[in-house]
Amino acid sequence: MNVRNICLAILFEGETTGYEIRKLSTEGEYSYFVEASYGSIYPALARLEEDRLVTSRVEQTTGKPARKVYSITEAGRRAFIDSLFGKLDDDVYRSQFMMFARFAAELPADLVENRLAERIAAVEEHIKTLEELGKKRTSDPEQWVLGVGLHSLRAHLTYLTENKDKLVGMARPVAASAAE
Amino acid sequence: MNVRNICLAILFEGETTGYEIRKLSTEGEYSYFVEASYGSIYPALARLEEDRLVTSRVEQTTGKPARKVYSITEAGRRAFIDSLFGKLDDDVYRSQFMMFARFAAELPADLVENRLAERIAAVEEHIKTLEELGKKRTSDPEQWVLGVGLHSLRAHLTYLTENKDKLVGMARPVAASAAE
DNA sequence: TCGCACATGTAACGTGTTACATGATTAG
DNA sequence: CTAATCATGTAACACGTTACATGTGCGA
Numbered sequence: 314m315n316v317r318n319i320c321l322a323i324l325f326e327g328e329t330t331g332y333e334i335r336k337l338s339t340e341g342e343y344s345y346f347v348e349a350s351y352g353s354i355y356p357a358l359a360r361l362e363e364d365r366l367v368t369s370r371v372e373q374t375t376g377k378p379a380r381k382v383y384s385i386t387e388a389g390r391r392a393f394i395d396s397l398f399g400k401l402d403d404d405v406y407r408s409q410f411m412m413f414a415r416f417a418a419e420l421p422a423d424l425v426e427n428r429l430a431e432r433i434a435a436v437e438e439h440i441k442t443l444e445e446l447g448k449k450r451t452s453d454p455e456q457w458v459l460g461v462g463l464h465s466l467r468a469h470l471t472y473l474t475e476n477k478d479k480l481v482g483m484a485r486p487v488a489a490s491a492a493e
Numbered sequence: 494m495n496v497r498n499i500c501l502a503i504l505f506e507g508e509t510t511g512y513e514i515r516k517l518s519t520e521g522e523y524s525y526f527v528e529a530s531y532g533s534i535y536p537a538l539a540r541l542e543e544d545r546l547v548t549s550r551v552e553q554t555t556g557k558p559a560r561k562v563y564s565i566t567e568a569g570r571r572a573f574i575d576s577l578f579g580k581l582d583d584d585v586y587r588s589q590f591m592m593f594a595r596f597a598a599e600l601p602a603d604l605v606e607n608r609l610a611e612r613i614a615a616v617e618e619h620i621k622t623l624e625e626l627g628k629k630r631t632s633d634p635e636q637w638v639l640g641v642g643l644h645s646l647r648a649h650l651t652y653l654t655e656n657k658d659k660l661v662g663m664a665r666p667v668a669a670s671a672a673e
Numbered sequence: 674t675c676g677c678a679c680a681t682g683t684a685a686c687g688t689g690t691t692a693c694a695t696g697a698t699t700a701g
Numbered sequence: 702c703t704a705a706t707c708a709t710g711t712a713a714c715a716c717g718t719t720a721c722a723t724g725t726g727c728g729a
Contacts, residue, residue, distance in 0.1 A: 314588075314589045352720090398604065404589075411526040412523070412526070415523075416573075435584075468645055677726105679725085681724105697706105
């Protein structure tokens, strides 16, 4: 999924601005499986307009900067849906935390414990976000997709919490505090 | 995780060649959370050698091309472990399949069914690979990491198989075959 | 008054991918 | 004979990130 198609996907559901697209791709329903930043969204929208897959109109607002509202065209809808007919890219999972865990034996136990706690907190946070998104019920496919995310993330969380002590136990023991 | 650190991680466990590093990062124990191709590995190894984090020696082989075997230095070990002390990058999950599923309502049911079947097969394949890797038991942290992957992947697979019909049901119905 | 939210956009930079170039041996 | 595996490396290219530039209104 490149930024171009992410823009089309979001515009498929209704007109918005580049600013909003970034928000949606970072915090919205797509956030757990795509990503895009301003530096890629704005140029992508410009090219999309050149290619007549979207149109734009400038909306003057009082006070705030003018908004450039983009709408998808029929050609845009077709192009996006067509892209889903082709061979899909493989799913990608990248994790520096896993590399960290892989080398737990070389790291001090307290560091491993802290990082594990951080990771667990991050996953819990992520789950909460998806749960919030699921509440404002929208389309069925959206619920389905959110369901995949929640299910996997909860399984991930379960493993981490149930096995964290095991990993800490593999780490380099840290001298007990000088107390006593 | 950049390619540089992936190389160091693999060399941490023992000397090898760029060719082997790619194999390990693509098919080996690291494959499910990192990725690297020749075009990035060879330049990375060259820079690593300049920086004295690895050394190399050329091994003449009969018939096959000469192998350039890299070994990590003490400085390399330190640099790698140090990198794990710093703030870790967030985990990343990217999936075009999820985008596809999100727009199931715009797609023909048979396509959705096929793609789901493909995805399920791919996940099953991936699970099998991790199971194979887990058999040749190595270090405990490696087993732990593999455990995370297997656990999450199995949960993912379960969701897909249990909910595939639901998603197909959301897709555009395809005219039944002309048969009577 | 400080910083955040809104809002758009560019430029430099980093990083990695793909395809190409090269070439021998071995298994089918 | 053909394809695959072993093996290294480069160059062109694609893609995206980060930081910067610019500016207002509002709430704490």
